Amino acid sequence: MVFSTDKISDPGIDQAGLRKIHYSPSVYVISLPCSSGVKPKWIMHALENGFDGVFIAADGHECSFSSRCAEYTNKIVEVSQQLMKAKNINPKRIRMAALCSVCAEPFANHMENFGKILANLED
């Protein structure tokens, strides 16, 4: 499960498709206005109901909403990891990386690496 952003990382993910760069078909994306708007509650919902991992394709420094976006998104990951620990979910099941609007290959690479990590987790 991937959270992307309307203006920055989702166009990057679209680019991967446009250029027919393949990644796993078990990747599903929800696009939001800003990566700092992901609620830990949603992340838990995904992990508790069947997703192996959650990836936040963050805006980082490119965010047009807030110069502190990276810090806020980080905080969301931290809070989620606390919740995950409490439910015995491996904190490695959440990951975040900044992705730009032309980051097609980086996105596919992230999906491949994250997929490998998730496959090896036993929790």
Add this chain to the structure above:
Amino acid sequence: MKERIGVYICHCGGNISDYVDVEELSKMFYKEDNIVVSKNVMFVCADSSQKAMIADIQEYKLDAIVVCSCSPKLHLHTFRNVAACAGLNPFNYVQVNIREQCSWPHSDHPHEATVKAAGLIRAGINRVSHSESLENIEIEVKKSALIIGAGVAGMKAAIELARSGNEVFLVEKDYFVGGHIAQKGQLFMSDQEGKDVITSLYHEIKKYPNITLFTGSTIEKVSGSLGSFHIELKVKPRYINPRVDKQTVKSVMDECPIEIDDPFNLGLVKRKVIYKNYPEALPDLPVVDAEALKVFPDFVAKYKSVLNLTEEEQIISLMAGSVLVTTGYDDYLPKEGEFGYKTLENVITLPELNRLMELNPNKLVYGGKEIKSIAFIYCVGSRQSKGENRFCSRQCCTSAIYTSLQLKKKYKDIQAYHIYRDIRTYGKQEVLYEQSSKQGDLYFKYEEKEMPVIEREGKSLIVKIKDYLTARKQLEIETDMVVLVTGMMPRKDALQISELFKIPVGSDRFFNEIHPKLKPVETVIKGVYIAGACQGPKNITESVQSSLAATSKIIALLKKGSFSADPIIARIDMDACSWCDKCAEVCDYSALKMIEMNGKMVAGVNKAMCAGCGICAPVCPENAIEIAQYTDKEIEAMIDGFLAKLEINEKEGGSDSTPKESAIRMEEYPQVWKEILAVMKDGKYTIPQIAENSKLNSELVTYHLMTMNKYGIVVPDGMDDKEMYYYYKENEDSH
């Protein structure tokens, strides 16, 4: 919950249906209770499909639609319009991206692509079931604009805004208008005097009764938002009676007993404390430094009809629909000892030399001695790889070289040495560099890691450099004067404006636009624009260009009289909120304020100010905040949709579903085809040419052209000269 949903799944002429079994999917969803219409369509964006969709919505009384095709970046507004035309609320429509995020990246696994598409569509249906009808937020916009800073950028903007009938408040901190230009003497590229440019702009401004100019004024308080900013202005008095005739004022100025270092002339001369920046400075009314004159009560008493030292500061309230910030820049001021500044005699800055030249029309004299040679040291205070000014100031190279041309013209016998890091006389300014080389100026190149060193030897200054133009040879240049070519800096007081209006500043500390290329004068604060050198180093042409760009944006906004804001903003669950302030802390837009609701303190959202970023939502400990269209219900229902286990039969031999009929009628063409055909009208073109002329992404053109080829709408027509690309032309027979 929506009960009558329409689902439209697009083939995209094969771009989707070659890999995703769209027919199977539309059959599958049709079986569900709340789905009234489920269709697979060759091109959903075609005119004929849009019309059919409108008819369906009306005929079957659909209460929501889901369009499963390409990325929402392409057609979100197309289908919102379709919904609106059919009388359905545009926000009861959801776009599902089964092309860029499904059929294309998973073209290697058609069955898995179909399974994923099913999950994506299921999620879209779930989301739309929870969707709410939303109305745009209409905000009334006052027909007035506030411009902060009367430099060339602000003055030009004031004229244009007034010309189109708006009320304009032009606020200048200094007592005289013009900003840096007034100080400059002759200007590069136009050879006009800076003060003449300002004089003509000022007279133009005076023609418009709808411009109110406030000088000696600063913004003290700001509240409100786009449409009606409430501004509190502090206007300092001039302490002089404006009704007294000019001759009398002049004689009082002449008789004034006190002189101080003249800041306008950068301390090179003294001026009276009843003063104008320069004789022609405007508005044409001197200013009195009341504090300084208080120690001369006799003088003040003698001229009490002219001097009015008891005049008080005024606080004025204004209301503006929009705000333009044109507060300009500061000159970089070298630190004491930087290249000998303030520690060695005859080391001055470029702006100081420019003033010195204005004050010395015939002979260049400094410290009582005529100057016959000048060494310019470039990039002082700019491009500091370790300092705080990492940017290039862009104007200093041209300005130094232009000054050197002026020196030769004005004083004939003078030698210039240019000690530079890189010469950046970009664009048309390059000719000045050529002229300077031709007139005998000498150029030397240094690198930041080996900075020039300046020492005094007897009456001369010696500049020691490692010259990169002569294999890093150690050279010594003897000169009468060293001029530090200083750059442009963000204004020291810019933070005050940034805080009042919440305009973000970049890592370079200049004001930040939303996007340097696509939204170059807009800020993230709705209704607040920036232009001129407050955005970063710019010359006059560039400052005025940005100022006119901002002006046209503001004119459009004020002309309409209202602003229709997206309803996708934050809202607070008043029962859950306990006003802990956490959300307000992270909101960069000051959209969240404490309000009282039924005797309880809760967070209130200012609808005009909220940008809908959603940053406040995860920080609320009570989960009291939701963003419209991104509610917990909608997002969690989407996640459930992705995970729904849907049974999909694998087609024998993959899912090659090449459509049976190959004839497509014109009204069934998708919009992109029309754009492609429009540029192919009169001849044959390669894919890169079509992409270039249509401004479409070349990969997108490739896919569509292949599909158009498949349906016989275009045909190949030989290869280009380099045998790299095929030419394509429209197929006459397809009509």
